[in-house]
Amino acid sequence: MxxxxxxxxxxxxxxxxxxxxxxxxxxxxxxxxxxxxxxxxxxxxxxxxxxxxxxxxxxxxxxxxxxxxxxxxxxxxxxxxxGVETPDFIPSIPTFRNEIKSEVKTAYDTFTKAFKQIETDPGIAIGLANSALESIIKEILKDKRLKTKVTGNETLYRLSCIIIKEFNLNNSENPKEIKTIGNSLITVCQAIETLRSEKTDFHGKTEDDYLIKDSIYAYFVLNAVSTVGLFLNTFYKTKFPKEIVLIDEEVDDLPF
Structure with a gap:
């Protein structure tokens, strides 16, 4: 490093x-x-x-x-x-953290913990980053305007499949390049989940199992989570803006 x-x-x-x-x-x-x-x-x-x-x-x-x-x-x-930002190693972190701080508090807290574990425990950092991305997608899927409802037990891979479908990114009418990018996002999420499950201490391991110990891979994963999370959150806010509730105030026409 x-x-x-x-x-x-x-x-x-x-x-x-x-x-x-x-x-x-x-x-x-x-x-x-x-x-x-x-x-x-x-x-x-x-x-x-x-x-x-x-x-x-x-x-x-x-x-x-x-x-x-x-x-x-x-x-x-x-x-x-x-708490000093390190943009040369995680370019999206400042933007990502500011984006989710007020909107998805659980994801923000989890991702902050992941960030602090990068050097001391890369495996824990990767696992927490996986959880943060899960929280963001689950929060988006709470929107009543989206058809699919989650049970809470879905993995990151399953959640990514749902959100890509809800966002219509794999629609056959889209340009093939857009569909490719949508499928790539699913592949990224699946890889992050697999790393968490098979290459970290989050699930039981034996002495013969390979574990990620180099922090550079944790940087790589957190960069990926930041990029995917920013895109999903921005796409959601663009395509599903918050509904404005109009207050119907009674008009009084009397002069006094």
Whole structure:
């Protein structure tokens, strides 16, 4: 992962992380306590340390220099933990989270948890992202104007088949390219579901089973979930706008 993070991006990310840390923790003592939780060392291994904590002349922590002393992978983990967006790795996340924050609270909370687990537990991140996308589709299908009603036990694959049909994206009258894209969305959802079920700890596994441990795959899946979720939510709001309820106010024609 470290080689994927360019020095230029690290410079920009460090500055954002520094700002976010000072906004969260107001004193040097609190900042130092937070940074200490990321620090690791081993005096029996040539005094190895994962990064050097820099200090100013007054012995207070030099946060900016300390963050620059971290490698790219660690600074990315800190960024995710402190809530700094990482658009170079998940381009759609800021837009996606803002889109669903007020409309699908359950999906927003689940996706936020997924985002924070990317580096520490990629498998959990993928499983939570799957659940977030399920929540979005279920919320859309609550609309009474849509014919198909769900029981609540449908998998992501089944939900994607239903929503594509409801949105008429696989209609025979559509251009074949549109039908292809619609079917591709179903394929993406099926792949995400399969990864969750077969390649993560969400279902019981044995020692011989392959488990996703590389965070780059979690980034890939969360990007896919963000893209699909944004499209479905935008398509729904465009084709099924909220109905405006008109209040019939009684008109009084009397002059007094």
């Amino acid at each position: 470290n080689e994927l993070i360019s020095p230029k991006y690290q410079m920009k990310l460090v500055k954002s992380v520094e700002t976010a840390i000072w906004e969260e923790y107001k004193t040097y003592r609190e900042v130092k306590l937070y940074i200490d939780k990321w620090y690791q060392s081993d005096e029996y291994n040539n005094n190895w340390e994962n990064f050097r904590i820099a200090q100013k002349s007054n012995n207070e922590i030099d946060l900016l220099q300390t963050l620059h002393n971290m490698d790219g992978q660690l600074i990315l983990k800190v960024a995710i933990d402190i």
